[in-house]
Amino acid sequence: xxxxxxxxxxxxxxxxxxxxxxxxxxxxxxxxxxxxxxxxxxxxxxxxxxxxxxxxxxxxxxxxxxxxxxxxxxxxxxxxxxxxxxxxxxxxxxxxxxxxxxxxxxxxxxxxxxxxxxxxxxxxxxxxxxxxxxxxxxxxxxxxxxxxxxxxxxxxxxxxxxxxxxxxxxxxxxxxxxxxxxxxxxxxxxxxxxxxxxxxxxxxxxxxxxxxxxxxxxxxxxxxxxxxxxxxxxxxxxxxxxxxxxxxxxxxxxxxxxxxxxxxxxxxxxxxxxxxxxxxxxxxxxxxxxxxxxxxxxxxxxxxxxxxxxxxxxxxxxxxxxxxxxxxxxxxxxxxxxxxxxxxxxxxxxxxxxxxxxxxxxxxxxxxxxxxxxxxxxxxxxxxxxxxxxxxxxxxxxxxxxxxxxxxxxxxxxxxxxxxxxxxxxxxxxxxxxxxxxxxxxxxxxxxxxxxxxxxxxxxxxxxxxxxxxxxxxxxxxxxxxxxxxxxxxxxxxxxxxxxxxxxxxxxxxxxxxxxxxxxxxxxxxxxxxxxxxxxxxxxx
Numbered sequence: 001x002x003x004x005x006x007x008x009x010x011x012x013x014x015x016x017x018x019x020x021x022x023x024x025x026x027x028x029x030x031x032x033x034x035x036x037x038x039x040x041x042x043x044x045x046x047x048x049x050x051x052x053x054x055x056x057x058x059x060x061x062x063x064x065x066x067x068x069x070x071x072x073x074x075x076x077x078x079x080x081x082x083x084x085x086x087x088x089x090x091x092x093x094x095x096x097x098x099x100x101x102x103x104x105x106x107x108x109x110x111x112x113x114x115x116x117x118x119x120x121x122x123x124x125x126x127x128x129x130x131x132x133x134x135x136x137x138x139x140x141x142x143x144x145x146x147x148x149x150x151x152x153x154x155x156x157x158x159x160x161x162x163x164x165x166x167x168x169x170x171x172x173x174x175x176x177x178x179x180x181x182x183x184x185x186x187x188x189x190x191x192x193x194x195x196x197x198x199x200x201x202x203x204x205x206x207x208x209x210x211x212x213x214x215x216x217x218x219x220x221x222x223x224x225x226x227x228x229x230x231x232x233x234x235x236x237x238x239x240x241x242x243x244x245x246x247x248x249x250x251x252x253x254x255x256x257x258x259x260x261x262x263x264x265x266x267x268x269x270x271x272x273x274x275x276x277x278x279x280x281x282x283x284x285x286x287x288x289x290x291x292x293x294x295x296x297x298x299x300x301x302x303x304x305x306x307x308x309x310x311x312x313x314x315x316x317x318x319x320x321x322x323x324x325x326x327x328x329x330x331x332x333x334x335x336x337x338x339x340x341x342x343x344x345x346x347x348x349x350x351x352x353x354x355x356x357x358x359x360x361x362x363x364x365x366x367x368x369x370x371x372x373x374x375x376x377x378x379x380x381x382x383x384x385x386x387x388x389x390x391x392x393x394x395x396x397x398x399x400x401x402x403x404x405x406x407x408x409x410x411x412x413x414x415x416x417x418x419x420x421x422x423x424x425x426x427x428x429x430x431x432x433x434x435x436x437x438x439x440x441x442x443x444x445x446x447x448x449x450x451x452x453x454x455x456x457x458x459x460x461x462x463x464x465x466x467x468x469x470x471x472x473x474x475x476x477x478x479x480x481x482x483x484x485x486x487x488x489x490x491x492x493x494x495x496x497x498x499x500x501x502x503x504x505x506x507x508x509x510x511x512x513x514x515x516x517x518x519x520x521x522x523x524x525x526x527x528x529x530x531x532x533x534x535x536x537x538x539x540x541x
Contacts, residue, residue, distance in 0.1 A: 061388065065491040066525070067428040068329070068362045068399025070106040071099055071408055072162070075129040076113045076170060079406060082132030085140045089147070098409045100155045102416045103424025105497070108226050108286075108401065109148050112163035112212070114170050115181045115198065119145035119220070123212060125177035135177025149221055156474070156497040158430065160224030160286060161216055165209045165268070167230050169196035181208070190243065193236035200232060200264040200315075201246035209268070210275040217279045224284035225276055229333060231265050232315045234308070261315035270326045281436060282468050282523035288331040288364055288401070289318040291348055293355070303351040306342040322359045328433060330356050331401050335366035337373040338383050338390075345383075346390055353394035360431045362399035363391060371413030382413050388423055398431040427494045429476065430525040440526040441465050441472045444501075444518045447533040456505040456537055460518050463528070472520035476527065477503050482513035488530055497521075505537070512537040 073095065075081075080088045096107070111118045116127035116134055120143050125135040130144065138144075145161060152159040168182045171194035176182055182189045182196045188205055189196045198205045213225060232241060247257050254260040273285050294302035294311045302309075310316040321327045332352050336343040352361060365387065375386040391397045402408045408416050432438070442463035449458055458477065465471040477495045480486055487493070495516075496503055508514065514537065517530035 061423045061425075062392065063426045063491045064428055065489060065494075066398070066431050067424075068106060068360065068401070068431055069104050069424055069428060070108055070160075070331075070362065070399065070401035071104050071405040072108045072401060072403055073110065073405045075110045075118060075127065077404075077406075078129065081129050085138055085142050088130075088138075088144070089142075092148070093151070095405050095409050096151055096155060096157075098416065099405060100157065102408060102419040103427070104157065104402070104408075104419075105428055105430065106158040106160060106223070106401075107148065107152050107405070108160045108162045108224075108288075109145070110162045110164075111145050111216070113167070114164065114173060114196075115168040116177075119143055119216070121212070121215065123215065124181070125179050128173060128175075134173070134175060134180065145216075145220055145222075153221075153499045156427070156499065158223035160226045160284070161220065161222045162226040162228065163213065163216075164230050165227050165272075166198045166200060166205075166232075167195060168198050171195055190241070192233045192241060193239055195233065197233050199243060199246060200261065200268065201243045201250060203250070206268045206271055210272055213272060214275055214279055217276055217283055222283060224286055224328075225272075226286045226288065227272075228288045229290040229310075229314065229316070232261055235313055258312070258315065262311070262317050265315050266317060266320065269321050270324070273326045273328075277436075280468075284328040284433065284436075285326075286329040286331060287318065287321065287327045288333055289316055290314060291332050291334045291336070291364070292343060293319055293332075293351075301355075304347050305344065319355055322356045325358065325435060327359060328436065329360040329362060329431075331362045331364045332356070333364040333403070335364065335369060335403060337369050338386055339373075339376045345387060349387075349390050349394055349397070353396045357396040359435075360398050360433065361396050362401050363397055364401045364403055366403045367407040367415050368412060371415050384413065384415055384418060426491045427476075427497050428491060429497065429521065429527065432526065433524050437469050437522065437524040438526060439469055439522075440528050441470055441520045441522045443528040443531045444472070444475060444520050445531070447516070447518055447531050449505075449516070449533060449535040451538070454504070456535075458503045458505060458516055458518065458533065458535075460501050460531065462501060463520055465522075468523050471522060472528070473523045474499050474521040475501065475503075476519045476521065478517040478519075478530065479508065480515045480517070481510055482515055482534065484515070486515065486517060486530070486532070488517065488519065488527075508537070 113127065113129060115124055117124045118127050118130050126137050128134040131138050149159045168189045188202055189198050217225060247260055251260040276283050276285050290308060290310050292303060292305050292307045292309050294309050295305050296302040298309060298312060310318050322330055334345055334348050336345050338345045349363060370384045370387055371382040373383050375381045375383050411417060442465060444460040444463055447458060447460045449456060462472045474497060476497050478488060478493045479495050480493055514535050516533045516535055519530045520528040
């Protein structure tokens with residue numbers, strides 16, 4: 001029997017189909033030549049082969065042309081703290097290179113974990129998670145956010161700047177810089193469970209956070225601004241949030257303090273969204289909430305879970321933000337395993353798919369837990385394949401964000417390799433956001449192919465466009481065989497997504513006569529029609 005699994009694993013879905021037809025034709029020819037027991041044996045072999053083919057084909061992921069493929073790069077785990085600039089850059093370069101090979105197309109980079117900065121801020125101190133001591137600039141000097149934007153764009157990736165809006169001090173921080181908000185204005189924060197939290201009940205704190213974000217958005221060419229699940233603090237046994245005074249001062253008209261706290265966060269989220277889009281309408285505002293909105297035993301329509309709740313415990317009415325259109329994408333943190341007793345991944349992905357469809361929905365997935373636990377329906381496998389099937393079945397899920405980047409790079413259970421060779425094998429464009437902009441730019445101009453000392457290059461000119469809605473921002477390069485039907489909806493033909501107007505062609509299989517198609521993308525990923533170029537690749541000595 002031929003090595004069917006090996007053959008199918010390296011082919012595109014279209015090639016798989018043609019190979020399948022050839023195998024069946026070969027069997028029909030043999031059937032005509034064999035009789036008696038030989039034919040019966042052949043029937044058995046064909047049945048076994050067909051079973052294996054079906055199992056293999058269903059294991060190969062369907063490629064998606066548009067999909068958010070993100071990874072969080074955190075700093076609070078101390079992976080950069082106190083290292084020299086060269087070592088941090090070396091670590092990040094390695095991670096970005098591996099993530100690019102794995103198919104990641106967006107990095108969510110933590111730049112403000114505790115009212116500090118991993119960038120050159122005029123308002124807040126340098127982060128201790130960078131230099132080792134809060135308020136001390138990195139040496140040799142560099143700006144991590146600017147560097148990461150450049151590095152990500154060189155690799156065709158988006159960069160989303162991740163801030164923790166309210167957290168002012170983590171448990172492990174013991175020394176604050178003189179220009180830290182908790183030192184300059186201690187009345188604007190409260191202590192809770194070893195942390196400092198900027199009080200969401202003080203209106204001027206909303207203004208302050210929006211000022212910080214506006215500075216980032218204005219000065220840096222980020223693609224998105226991202227906040228996570230830290231609003232009011234996670235409940236700690238025996239402790240109460242010390243905001244009674246602010247409730248008395250600002251809470252008139254609210255039946256209880258919970259409703260007032262939710263309103264504070266609602267006002268902040270809308271104000272932040274408005275601020276971002278007033279400065280740069282194309283910067284995507286994303287939120288990554290805790291994975292449970294409400295439990296069914298608390299409220300009708302909640303999920304069949306028994307854990308902490310966004311709405312009731314963190315005062316984060318995430319579904320309202322989605323339905324009101326205050327956020328541009330939502331990434332619930334579904335870090336649990338399938339079959340978890342209080343927060344089942346399968347239950348939660350179905351719940352979010354049903355209830356959070358008014359904005360692009362991506363799933364926050366824990367790499368380590370996905371490979372730590374066996375699939376309940378297939379104990380010989382960990383849960384990555386089962387979780388991917390659930391995402392494929394969830395109509396409104398348009399992507400995945402990996403928690404966290406280093407873990408994906410470390411490749412436990414071959415998680416990263418499975419992304420690289422199967423799920424994210426082909427490049428993907430970002431999901432569309434027509435509620436921001438739906439008009440495509442014009443197509444690229446004057447495509448040329450030329451041989452240089454290190455290989456063939458495609459070059460082109462940017463199309464004319466006025467304003468951010470009409471200007472080309474990135475490009476997609478497709479490759480087809482001469483005479484093949486040009487189908488830009490087939491992502492298996494995408495060679496690259498690039499911010500440049502120049503692309504070095506890789507070594508390509510098949511004949512040397514190719515048709516390349518280049519399209520233009522605007523800031524929101526709207527794609528132009530294609531510009532074609534026929535090229536005959538010649539070997540040059």
